Amino acid sequence: MNWLYLAVAVIFEITVAISAGKANGFTDLPWTISTLISGAIGTYFLSLALLTFDVGVGYAIWTSIAGVGIVIFGALFFGQCLNWKKVVGIAVIIGGVVGLRLSGAV
Template structure:
């Protein structure tokens, strides 16, 4: 169940990134409220996941997978450029997450 909670937390953290970019410095009320609400829900589910995960491992997976997700959403839906350097960075992050999982800490 902790992986499900972590997955939900990741989805809401990706939403935070998207909403915050649309909030234009928090001058757009709807996007600002979406940012805050998504952040709260994502943090709630992260907290539930951390009941099982080691805090360092769970938090690292949450932030890493969310970061990769935001980059991919930006490239696929927001006309942001996915360069070879970003692609290498994504591969390194995925390798790190796999390494954390293989450490047996979760």
């Protein structure tokens, strides 16, 4: 169940980043509300996941997977550049997450 909580937290963290980007410095009220609510929900599910994950490992996995998701969503839906350097960075992040998982700390 902890992985499900972490997955939900990642989805809401991606939503936070997208909403914050659209909020125009918190001047666009609907996107601002989306940012704040998504942040609260994501943090809640992260806290549930951290009941069984080591805090540092769970947080590292959460931010890493969300970061990769944000880059991919940006490339797919917002016309942001996804060059080979970003792909290499994503591969390194995924390798780090796998390494944390294999360390038995999760």
